[in-house]
Each structure stands twice: as C-alpha cells, then as structure tokens.
Amino acid sequence: MSGLPDDFQQDKALRDAARDVLVADIEHMRTSFTGKAIAGRVTGRISDGAKDVFEVAKVHATEQRGFLAGLVALIALWFAREPLFELFRSSKPSDETDAEQAEAPSPLDEREAEAENATVDDAEPELSGPPTTGETHG
Numbered sequence: 001m002s003g004l005p006d007d008f009q010q011d012k013a014l015r016d017a018a019r020d021v022l023v024a025d026i027e028h029m030r031t032s033f034t035g036k037a038i039a040g041r042v043t044g045r046i047s048d049g050a051k052d053v054f055e056v057a058k059v060h061a062t063e064q065r066g067f068l069a070g071l072v073a074l075i076a077l078w079f080a081r082e083p084l085f086e087l088f089r090s091s092k093p094s095d096e097t098d099a100e101q102a103e104a105p106s107p108l109d110e111r112e113a114e115a116e117n118a119t120v121d122d123a124e125p126e127l128s129g130p131p132t133t134g135e136t137h138g
Contacts, residue, residue, distance in 0.1 A: 061068050
C-alpha cells in the first residue's frame with residue numbers, strides 16, 4: 001500500500017475509523033434494546049414516579065391527619081359491614097315491638113286483601129273498537 005498517495009491512505013484510515021464507530025454503535029443498540037435493558041429502564045421510571053407520588057402523599061397526610069383518620073375509619077367500617085349487619089339482624093326485639101308488629105298489618109298485606117275482595121263489577125270494561133252511539137247507519 002505504500003504505492004498509494006498519502007491522501008488515499010488518510011481517507012482509508014478515516015473510513016476504517018468511521019466503520020469501527022458504526023459497528024460499536026450497532027453493538028450498543030443491540031445491548032440496549034434487549035428485554036432486560038428495556039425492563040430496567042421502565043422499572044426505573046416507574047419507581048421514580050412512585051417515589052415522587054409517595055413524597056407528595058406524605059406531605060398531604062401530615063397536613064390533614066384528621067381527614068385521613070376519618071377516611072381510615074370509614075374504610076374499616078366498610079370492610080366490617082357484613083358482620084355488623086349480622087350483629088344487628090340477630091338481636092331480638094323486645095316483647096312490646098313484637099306485639100306491635102303482630103297487630104299492625106303491612107301495606108303489602110292490605111293490597112293483597114283488596115285484590116282478593118275485588119269483584120268483576122269493579123273492573124273497568126275493556127274497549128274494543130270505536131264507541132257506538134246506538135244508531136245504526138244502513
């Protein structure tokens with residue numbers, strides 16, 4: 001290669017250096033686009049965002065402790081609602097309320113009794129066709 005002019009040797013050296021840089025870039029892209037690398041970047045971004053949200057929530061929680069305590073109490077009552085309902089359902093009413101409930105008929109019972117006592121005369125007549133006046137046109 002010594003027979004080539006100096007300009008050609010310098011150009012060949014630049015091309016070889018550019019090719020080496022290109023090959024290194026391609027190899028870097030292959031490693032950075034693997035599943036582990038992408039998952040690592042996504043996990044890092046999510047954890048950074050979660051840390052920011054946690055810091056903001058911590059600041060708000062210290063400013064509004066009473067509201068937070070009430071919210072926790074409401075959530076606890078919500079999860080305990082079924083056992084609490086069962087507790088109230090299983091308690092026996094007093095004798096006075098039993099007697100009152102036995103004497104007073106429910107509105108549903110009254111409607112059923114009215115429906116049984118209704119006669120055919122009480123029902124509205126069915127209308128079929130136009131009303132007649134009693135005159136016949138012929």
